[in-house]
Amino acid sequence: MEQRSTRWALGAWTTLVILFLWLPLGLIMVYAFNKSNIQSWPIPGFTTHWFRVAWDASEVRTAIWLSVRAALLATGTALVLGSAAAFAIARFRFFGRETVSFLLVLPIALPGIITGMALNSFFVFNHINLSLTTIVIGHSTFCVVLVYNNVLARLRRSSPSLLEASADLGADGWQTFRFVIWPVVSTALVAGGLLAFALSFDEVVVTFFTAGAQNTLPLLILGYIRLGQQLPIVNAIAFVMILLTVIPVALAQRLMRDTGVVARGTAK
Amino acid sequence: MLLLAPPLLAFGFVYLASLVALFISSFWTVNPFTTEIERIWNIDNYRTIWESGAYRSIALRTIGIAAAVTLTDAVLAFPLGYFMARIASGRSRTFLFVAVLLPLWSSYLIRVYIWRLILNEDGVLNWTLGKVGLPHIHIAYTNWAVWIVFSYVWLPFMILPVFGALERVPHSLIEASRDLGAGGFQTFRRVVLPLALPGVIAGSIFTFSLTLGDYVTPLLAGGHPGTQFIGNVVYSSVGISNNVPFAAAFASIPLVVMAVYLLIARRLGAFEAM
Numbered sequence: 001m002e003q004r005s006t007r008w009a010l011g012a013w014t015t016l017v018i019l020f021l022w023l024p025l026g027l028i029m030v031y032a033f034n035k036s037n038i039q040s041w042p043i044p045g046f047t048t049h050w051f052r053v054a055w056d057a058s059e060v061r062t063a064i065w066l067s068v069r070a071a072l073l074a075t076g077t078a079l080v081l082g083s084a085a086a087f088a089i090a091r092f093r094f095f096g097r098e099t100v101s102f103l104l105v106l107p108i109a110l111p112g113i114i115t116g117m118a119l120n121s122f123f124v125f126n127h128i129n130l131s132l133t134t135i136v137i138g139h140s141t142f143c144v145v146l147v148y149n150n151v152l153a154r155l156r157r158s159s160p161s162l163l164e165a166s167a168d169l170g171a172d173g174w175q176t177f178r179f180v181i182w183p184v185v186s187t188a189l190v191a192g193g194l195l196a197f198a199l200s201f202d203e204v205v206v207t208f209f210t211a212g213a214q215n216t217l218p219l220l221i222l223g224y225i226r227l228g229q230q231l232p233i234v235n236a237i238a239f240v241m242i243l244l245t246v247i248p249v250a251l252a253q254r255l256m257r258d259t260g261v262v263a264r265g266t267a268k
Numbered sequence: 269m270l271l272l273a274p275p276l277l278a279f280g281f282v283y284l285a286s287l288v289a290l291f292i293s294s295f296w297t298v299n300p301f302t303t304e305i306e307r308i309w310n311i312d313n314y315r316t317i318w319e320s321g322a323y324r325s326i327a328l329r330t331i332g333i334a335a336a337v338t339l340t341d342a343v344l345a346f347p348l349g350y351f352m353a354r355i356a357s358g359r360s361r362t363f364l365f366v367a368v369l370l371p372l373w374s375s376y377l378i379r380v381y382i383w384r385l386i387l388n389e390d391g392v393l394n395w396t397l398g399k400v401g402l403p404h405i406h407i408a409y410t411n412w413a414v415w416i417v418f419s420y421v422w423l424p425f426m427i428l429p430v431f432g433a434l435e436r437v438p439h440s441l442i443e444a445s446r447d448l449g450a451g452g453f454q455t456f457r458r459v460v461l462p463l464a465l466p467g468v469i470a471g472s473i474f475t476f477s478l479t480l481g482d483y484v485t486p487l488l489a490g491g492h493p494g495t496q497f498i499g500n501v502v503y504s505s506v507g508i509s510n511n512v513p514f515a516a517a518f519a520s521i522p523l524v525v526m527a528v529y530l531l532i533a534r535r536l537g538a539f540e541a542m
Contacts, residue, residue, distance in 0.1 A: 020420070020423075114290070144279070226491075
């Protein structure tokens with residue numbers, strides 16, 4: 001075993017790195033209550049005024065609503081296509097199987113800017129107007145991968161003999177699905193869906209190229225930060241967003257506890 | 269199930285066709301007067317990038333900072349991963365795991381933005397330095413800031429695979445090494461490190477490629493021509509000057525660099541550690 005001094009040093013290093021990760025997040029939580037609209041430290045006093053302002057800003061509401069719709073639609077698309085792809089790859093051998101599994105991972109392996117630019121050129125070239133639909137298509141590329149990875153990992157760990165046993169015991173296709181497959185994959189689907197939603201809701205790089213003139217919440221925030229405007233609103237939104245991401249991720253982590261899939265395949 | 273094949277294929281087709289079209293368009297040029305794309309095969313875009321000192325230094329800055337970020341994250345992550353895998357246990361390990369995972373999933377944009385507040389002239393960093401009697405530092409909106417912010421946002425991507433690899437080092441190998449008379453350092457260098465290396469390389473794929481392709485952090489943490497990345501040139505080529513062929517040609521640099529990197533990583537066994 002490691003010597004006592006080594007263990008102590010490793011523990012100290014770990015504490016420092018965890019603080020490095022979390023102090024900035026704690027800081028933004030404090031800034032959200034900044035009384036002044038100048039973002040210097042220390043803040044002169046506390047107020048909850050900016051939450052009200054953020055909530056009343058119609059720009060912010062429109063952006064949130066667009067982001068929610070885009071994330072829901074992209075998640076829905078990802079759940080259907082991602083799980084279908086995972087089933088196909090896990091259960092069947094077919095021509096081009098390796099190619100398909102490689103293609104599916106491409107959107108997270110390639111830098112987002114390339115995916116964004118490629119889709120943008122495709123839409124412009126085919127005279128497709130940039131809209132909610134194009135945002136959803138852009139987000140689906142990487143959301144599909146998340147669901148696919150989660151479901152595939154689950155299917156690989158479940159034994160195919162379960163299906164054979166089910167058939168031997170006289171179950172039909174629907175019963176096998178309902179009583180054997182569904183219990184195996186349902187939590188993987190929920191976890192994959194939550195992660196897809198979180199990622200879509202937060203995405204900027206691809207969205208910039210597929211959104212046109214509309215603002216999703218991250219695009220709106222990006223604009224505010226660049227121009228140095230409305231920073232108190234940005235702080236208030238940041239506070240809420242950090243709290244909101246904690247919930248789905250903690251849930252997904254719980255559901256996928258045994259596989260560690262949450263940590264995997266997240267390279268947007 | 270078969271009903272789902274058409275949409276899936278259509279999806280793959282759109283995506284793949286877009287990528288191929290992009291690659292082809294990098295061999296075309298935009299007429300500077302009409303701003304129309306002229307479909308005449310040439311390598312002018314690549315020549316411009318190669319011959320222009322400005323584009324070359326942007327490419328070198330991008331690759332250099334990506335390498336520096338990767339190295340920084342590896343140094344920060346390794347002892348932490350070691351502590352998580354081999355010393356912490358039970359609840360404290362779960363706690364650390366969640367503590368690393370949550371920042372990864374909280375808004376990327378917000379995490380970049382926070383560092384503007386920290387590194388500003390009148391931000392937390394200079395306030396702290398002033399309190400302990402040190403002089404202020406002026407790194408806001410410089411390449412130093414870009415390096416710090418990237419290292420911050422991608423750190424969890426390095427910690428998780430390093431932890432995974434270290435956790436898989438069999439305890440019996442370490443005991444065997446001890447039994448054969450190796451000291452603590454020797455065991456670490458000859459047994460633990462080689463087995464954990466694929467984890468570090470797996471993490472480096474994330475930190476390196478994410479930095480190579482990014483434009484938001486250089487924009488927000490830097491924000492002037494001296495901090496531009498390849499991504500920023502691509503972003504403004506598409507968004508402002510509407511020169512997709514040139515953007516496509518410049519974007520091929522991170523793509524080629526990543527392809528080479530992935531080939532090397534696969535040789536070193538990083539894919540099993542992901």
